[in-house]
Amino acid sequence: MPDLGPVFLSLHLAAVTTAILLVIGVPLAYWLATTQARVKPVVEAVTALPLVLPPTVIGFYLLILMNPSAPLGAAWVSLTGGTLSFSFSGLVFASAIYSLPFMVQPLQSAFEAVGRGPMEAAATLRASRLDAIRNVLLPQSARGILTACVLTFAHTIGEFGVVLMVGGNIPERTRVISIAIYEHVESVEYAEAHILSAGLLVFSFVTLVGVYALNRSYRLRVS
Amino acid sequence: MSAERLSLDIALSRKTFSLKVSEDVALAGVTAVFGPSGSGKTTLLKAIVGLEAGAEGRISLGETVWQDSVAGVFVPAHRRAVSYVFQDARLFNHLDVQGNLDFAAKRARKAGRSPDVDAAIAAFGIGELLERRAVSLSGGESRRVALARAVLSCPDLMLLDEPLTGLDRAARREILPFLKGLPEHSGCPVLYVSHDLEEVAALASGIVVMDVGRVLANGPVAEIGRSLDLGPLSEGAGPASLIEARVTRVDGDSGLMALEAGGETLLLPSVPGARDGERLRLFIDARDVAIAVGRPGPMSIRNVLPARVGRIISSDTAADALVDLSIGSQLIRAQITRHALSELQLEAGQQVFALMKSVRLAGDFR
Incomplete structure (x- = not known):
């Protein structure tokens, strides 16, 4: 039986990343869905x-960015005392970057599907923009929001390259499930690799079936 | 229900369309904004409600200024005490009917108004629908819920954008009485966009006539109807006349009622609830009016009235001509062939008889 620590670490990382991306993704997706700005x-x-x-490209630049001699890395060190690279916080930061499209694109599609109609109707019924977003747009986009969260969560669990470059392979801190599988294969521990791989395979499959069954209209547009 | 003054001085230009309206509209009861599609009616309404960011100028209702571009004033839509009933109802489909009503009522209360949800439910007959989802409603039902929701917002002005469009005749007849009662239930004036002359005739007391982004006329319906030929602006319908008549007698036996119009008497099938002395608007299709030079002999047409020929509109390219006929103080329009026109040798001022094959109450969509 393989060590299950990486499984829980992956779940933890995915949960935190999804929560953070939801907070960032909703305003960003709303802006993208409604703006007519040239920079869109x-x-x-x-x-x-x-x-x-x-x-590897994302991982390389994130490493440079998170290096204690770089502005961001230095700021993190002076704030927390620890380095951002090769830490759990660094993994969260990296995950938030590479999972961003999985949150933003389904949200943007959902908001665009709701359209201006209900928002205008809300405005004529004395609802401010924020009120209308909270009580009309978000409830009407509920399925899209759920899709976005599930995809973000699943993708964060599945990522390997960026995590390896930014986090390394530190047990209890940065050794997530995909790294653990790599490690087991390298050490020719196929039984353990099998258990973790099959688990991840089943998890991903079930998740995707759930997402597609939930709604066929919020699929990713680029991938 | 008090008369309010809506002052508009707005301009908007797009690539293919420009709107320029400088008008004071006296609002009482229902005022129609009438004109063909593309005349700028909806754009005007959107500017009034605050959803048309491109509109420049000044908009005020009574003492309340909603927009004054020169002074940099633009009150956002949600702070304007004006509700808008969209063509497609736009109910919130994540809520049931009750939820839609409460959405409006809750925010009206926050704004210091006192919406009466029960009264609105009763007034629009939607008590049976409260637990239904918005998407499960029929066209007529969703319009009624949209009207009730707009009333519960307790506005100072209600804007309606073609609320009968897309409904079949049965549903239109179902909704019409609710539209008629709207000023009473909402306690505020109603501005009603329509391209259907008959709807306007049935509902409105005032009218703002628009074409290609400009206001052509603005005033009481009866007055404007006399001075301006609204027929060509009315979509789908051919030339028609609109006259006001007073019920003088309701005869239960024959099923007919007598109406007095311009000093003459008309006979019409009586309508349920018609009372002596009541004023009704009649809609007469110009193709249903024939002209006789002398009084015709016995015939099935009941409404034969002496009339005087007024303006004659005829062109070499059209087979038909339009003839204005004065019946007392009322004006009706007849559409006859040019061939008939020349054979009868009609001239302005001539005394003739108008034979009206069908006269119906405006808005009686049967």
């Missing part, structure tokens, strides 16, 4: 970059 395609492209870039 640029922002959309930046958001979709993690879908097309090799994880």
